[in-house]
Amino acid sequence: MKGWVLLLIPVFLLFQAGGSWAEQKVIVYSRIVDLSHAITTDMPIWPGDPTPTIEPVATVEEEGYFLNKLCIGEHSGTHVGAPAHFHSGGATIDQVPVELLVLPAVVIDIRGKAEEDPDYRLTVEDILSWEKEHGRIPKGSMVILFTGWQSRWNDPKAFFNADEQGTFHWPGFSAEATRFLVEERKVAGLGTDTHGIDPGNDETFAPNTILLGAGGIHLENLTNLDQLPPTGAVLVIGALKIKGGSGSPARVLAFVP
Amino acid sequence: MKGWVLLLIPVFLLFQAGGSWAEQKVIVYSRIVDLSHAITTDMPIWPGDPTPTIEPVATVEEEGYFLNKLCIGEHSGTHVGAPAHFHSGGATIDQVPVELLVLPAVVIDIRGKAEEDPDYRLTVEDILSWEKEHGRIPKGSMVILFTGWQSRWNDPKAFFNADEQGTFHWPGFSAEATRFLVEERKVAGLGTDTHGIDPGNDETFAPNTILLGAGGIHLENLTNLDQLPPTGAVLVIGALKIKGGSGSPARVLAFVP
Numbered sequence: 261m262k263g264w265v266l267l268l269i270p271v272f273l274l275f276q277a278g279g280s281w282a283e284q285k286v287i288v289y290s291r292i293v294d295l296s297h298a299i300t301t302d303m304p305i306w307p308g309d310p311t312p313t314i315e316p317v318a319t320v321e322e323e324g325y326f327l328n329k330l331c332i333g334e335h336s337g338t339h340v341g342a343p344a345h346f347h348s349g350g351a352t353i354d355q356v357p358v359e360l361l362v363l364p365a366v367v368i369d370i371r372g373k374a375e376e377d378p379d380y381r382l383t384v385e386d387i388l389s390w391e392k393e394h395g396r397i398p399k400g401s402m403v404i405l406f407t408g409w410q411s412r413w414n415d416p417k418a419f420f421n422a423d424e425q426g427t428f429h430w431p432g433f434s435a436e437a438t439r440f441l442v443e444e445r446k447v448a449g450l451g452t453d454t455h456g457i458d459p460g461n462d463e464t465f466a467p468n469t470i471l472l473g474a475g476g477i478h479l480e481n482l483t484n485l486d487q488l489p490p491t492g493a494v495l496v497i498g499a500l501k502i503k504g505g506s507g508s509p510a511r512v513l514a515f516v517p
Numbered sequence: 518m519k520g521w522v523l524l525l526i527p528v529f530l531l532f533q534a535g536g537s538w539a540e541q542k543v544i545v546y547s548r549i550v551d552l553s554h555a556i557t558t559d560m561p562i563w564p565g566d567p568t569p570t571i572e573p574v575a576t577v578e579e580e581g582y583f584l585n586k587l588c589i590g591e592h593s594g595t596h597v598g599a600p601a602h603f604h605s606g607g608a609t610i611d612q613v614p615v616e617l618l619v620l621p622a623v624v625i626d627i628r629g630k631a632e633e634d635p636d637y638r639l640t641v642e643d644i645l646s647w648e649k650e651h652g653r654i655p656k657g658s659m660v661i662l663f664t665g666w667q668s669r670w671n672d673p674k675a676f677f678n679a680d681e682q683g684t685f686h687w688p689g690f691s692a693e694a695t696r697f698l699v700e701e702r703k704v705a706g707l708g709t710d711t712h713g714i715d716p717g718n719d720e721t722f723a724p725n726t727i728l729l730g731a732g733g734i735h736l737e738n739l740t741n742l743d744q745l746p747p748t749g750a751v752l753v754i755g756a757l758k759i760k761g762g763s764g765s766p767a768r769v770l771a772f773v774p
Contacts, residue, residue: 284774287544292615299611300760310574310586314759317567317590320605324722327602327763329567331588333574338758345584348577354556358549358770465581498755498768501595502571503557506584510768511755513615517541 287494289515293487295479295495296338296511297413299330304416304481306455309333334507340499341478341507346468351475353505360477361497363402363448365514366394367488371408374431378421380407381434381459387441394490399446402495406485407431410453413483421460428460435466442474451479479512492517544751546772550744552736552752553595553768554670556587561673561738563712566590591764597756598735598764603725608732610762617734618754620659620705622771623651624745628665631688635678637664638691638716644698651747656703659752663742664688667710670740678717685717692723699731708736736769749774 297303301312312332320326334353335341343350368390373380382405387397397403409430412418421429433441433450438457441447450457450471457467457478471478479497498511554560558569569589577583591610592598600607625647630637639662644654654660666687669676678686690698690707695714698704707714707728714724714735728735736754755768 284545284547287546287772288541289544290541292619294615294758296758298758298760299762308575308580309584314761318565320603323565325603325725325763326605327566327591328759328761329588329590330757330759330762330765331586333586334584346577346582348583358551361768361770362549468582496753496755496770498753498757498770500587500755500757500766500768501551501553501555502585502587503555504571504585505556505587506582508587509757511618511757513618513753513755515544 287515288517289494291516293484293493293514293516295482295484295514297481297483299332299337299509303337304413304419304455305333305336309336312336332509334502334505334509335480337509338481338483338512339507340497340510341468341472341480342505343472343475345506346465346472350472353499353508354501354503356477356499360448361499363400363495363497364398365488365493365495366397366401366403367406367485367490368403369406370431371406374407378429378431379459379461380431382432382437383434384437384440387437397441397445397447400448401445402449402451402479403441403447404451404479404482404485405431405433405457407452407454410483410485419455430454430456430460432459432462433457433467435470438467438470442471442476447476449477449479451482453482453485455480482512487516488514489516544772545774546751548773550741550750550771550773552739552741552771554738554740556589556594556766560594561670561676561712562590562593566593569593589766591759591762591766592737594766595738595740595769596764597754597767598725598729598737599762600729600732602763603722603729607729610756610765611758611760613734613756617705618756620657620752620754621655622745622750622752623654623658623660624663624742624747625660626663627688628663631664635686635688636716636718637688639689639694640691641694641697644694654698654702654704657705658702659706659708659736660698660704661708661736661739661742662688662690662714664709664711667740667742676712687711687713687717689716689719690714690724692727695724695727699728699733704733706734706736708739710739710742712737739769744773745771746773
C-alpha cells in the first residue's frame, strides 16, 4: 500500500478558484520530524565564528516577564546558507524566495562509507546507484547527505575531527557530484549532518562555491536524519529573515508521509 | 468550485503503511505567504529589550566567506512566545512540541474598529459574530487579530503609539475573549500584527498571562495578514530551538489554498 503515498505526494489538483484556475499543491504527512539541534552555548562552533550567548535581560520575578538576548553567528547550529555567503552580490537570506524554503527532501545514506573513511566524498557513481534504487532525483530537491555525524554533535572534538595539523576530517560532496546535482538534476539545495557540505579537508569549499554560485542554498548541522525516508519528505525551512544576512540559524521541519 | 477546497483541507486519509494504519494529514496550498517582517537594526523594539545588531565577522574578500553575528532579544521582530515567557516553570521554546508549530490559522479582521479606537479590545461578541459568518473556530487553531498595525511597522513611533504619559495604545484581545478562546474553543495560540496580543494599555498583560498559563503560544509583530483568508491557511512556525528560551524570533509561513 506504500504506493499510495508515492501517488499522493506529487499530486497537483487543478480546480477553479474565484473564476481562475489555480494550481493546488499538497503536502501529505503522518509525522513531523525536527531536523534542528537545540541552540546552546556549548555547541560545536566553527573556528573564528562567535561563541553563542543566551543571557536573560528580563525575569518573571523582576519585570513580570522573562526573555533572553541571543547572540549567534549566522552559520552556527542547524542553519541555512544563502548565495551571499560565498558570492558578493549573491542573494542574501532575506532575498531568498519563500518557495526555496519549502523543498522535497532526498536523503543519501553514506554512513557505512563515512565510518570507514571520514574523508569520503560522494561521487557521481554513488548518486547514479542511489537513483537505480529510488528513482531519479527530482528537480528542485534538497539533497541531504546522511553521514552519521549527527551523533557526534555533543562532542565538538569528534564533530570537527581535526588532525594534528588542524585539518578537519568529515565526509561531504565531491565537486563533481555537486556539479552533477546542480547542472544535471537542477537541485535547489544540498544538506548534511556535518558542519559543511564541503568535505572537512576541502579548503577550496568547492561544493558551496558551485551550489551557492548557482543560486542554491545549503542546510548544515542537521539532525534526526535517521527518521527520514530516502524520498517523500517535504522540508519547511524556518530561516530568520535577516536583512542582508549570509544565512541564518534555522528551524527545519520535515513532513514525512 | 470553492467548496472543493473546504472539502479537501480537513481530509484525513487512512491507509496501511508498513503493515499498520497511519493517519495521514494534508496541507493543500496554492501560495505561500510570508508573515515575517525582515529583521533590521532599526525595527520597533520594546522598551528595555536589546537593540538588535547585525555585524560582519567574516567577508568574502578577507576570509573567503561572509557571515554576520546577530544579537537580538527573543521577543523582537516577528516572534513566538513560549509559556516560560510569563510563567516560571512553563515550557521553554525548545520544549514546545513540533505539533504546536503547525497550526490552522483563523484571522479576525478588526481594522475598522481599530482605526476608530486604538484601544479597542476584541470581545466575546466579536468572536461569536465572526463564527456566524465563518463557522466555529476549530480546536487547536492559531487565532490572529488583524488590526492593521502591520502598516505602521516602518514608523516605530506610530507602531507603539505612546501618549504623553508613555502608555501605549494599540488594539488587542480582551481578557474575556482570551478566556473564551482558550477555555471554550481550546485554541493553541493567539497572534497579532501589533507588538502584543495584550492591548497596548493593558499593564496586567492579561491575554498573555491566560494563554501562556494554559500552555499556548503567541505570535506577535506579524505582517501580510491582508493576504490571508479568514480560515483555511495553515501556519508553519520556524521558531529557533533556543535551549531554555522564552520564545524566539521566527520565520512564519502561511500555506494558503
